[in-house]
Amino acid sequence: MTGPGDAWPDDAGTSPTRSPWAPLRRVGVAGPVMVAAIVLVISAAVGSAPGAHVPSTATRSATAAAVVTPSPGGPASTPGPEAPAPSALAAVALLPVKGRAPKSGYDRELYGQAWKDVDRNGCDTRNDILRRDLTDQLLKPGTNGCVVATGTLLDPYSGTAIAFVRGQGTSSLVQIDHVVALSDSWQKGAQQWDAATREAFANDPLNLLAVDGALNQQKGDGDTATWLPPNKGYRCAYVARQVAVKYAYGLWVTQAEQDAMVRVLSTCPSQPLPTTAPEVPAQSP
Template identity: 70%
Template structure:
């Protein structure tokens, strides 16, 4: 965590921030010591959440492999649709599907928030790559900033968390690589505030850290959009909300537990006894 604290009279206190974090993310938080006597808030500003992230140097990339974050596009919510198609269904409009495969997107239209362009998606060997799914916090970046200490289950949840995923222009995704906010931002400046706010939320959710350069870059962007909220979920174009709980503590903190099969947020990974009800205790 940075050595300096906000001046007296700043709009937040440690107790207020921690209460808001507990409301958003449950017990899966970076270490923050504070009296939590204040009633939890339903929202927290991204700039306030950024203050809670530890600031450290980048760890070596040694040992990183994509497989350490689970199978590529695993069906973690057990809805019969892999994560790539879940996100295409969330982010595209005018969708058509492969015959006999209800969740597999055949065609659609992406209003790409990274570039500000419109992309017509057509599924195919040579065309599917025109729209790729970006990890807002790249897997390699996460590996070098704390994910080495996560379990395989936690890394799989990270790699498939809708909050950390965004359909975008394929070449732009390749250009980003594993860049963090200090080295890469979306060309469409109007999306940068939401983009870094999601990075902050993801890093808080999975107890990851930021480098000093990354912290300063995020703080600089958020200074241009005071009041930017730190999202806990990402709304779909239909105004429905993709609900994902990394663990039962999050579901309990959100007041959603227990979760039943077929309800928002339920997935088999949270249902230890497989009885169709998760996070009961």
């Protein structure tokens, strides 16, 4: 069960079918030459071809988030020694660029039960992420090592330490953010997904971070063009994760969003593209 303050952040997507690696699209005015050069190198390295495509279903974190190597006429394979994953900056140019679709019809319930135990480890997704992201934690007795009672969050968005105490009026100080908001995903492709894909997306550890509750509320359903963490030292990692999630699930970006991604990642051109989320710890006996 979720406790007080365990509400979904206001987040949201496009089609679960990854579109082909289309011809590289126009990059925004910030750093276009750098991105074009990097993308040409990456494209040559992975052997991109017009007829290539990636798996048709966005899967859970490790597989859905894997950067794939397209192969003409068949499913893509996971990268090997000869096909390194592109940098986050290079991957920006691989995202389709379209206008934002209407938000009409969006409802959080379309993304399944909030914090469902999708990996069937006996613990809901919220507590999985709290156990992953908090330090100095004490687990609530009688919950099979699942429910976090207290802990400390080194908040990536503010750069400060936040004491977490489970309970009414305190749980909400630490919230679980969908890095790519659910409603943002709805407006950029998730309307065409089936229910299972939306549920997987909403519970994917690659797309989830424990963060300062007030900043999560401030962010709302913002994308890179409209909101960035106040902690400037975390912005490259934050934007890289948004790129990775959108790439993994076939979501598109607006032109303003792509420009903002390029602007941030041009300051850290070697920032890697995350291909998996940090591992969720096993439950205590």
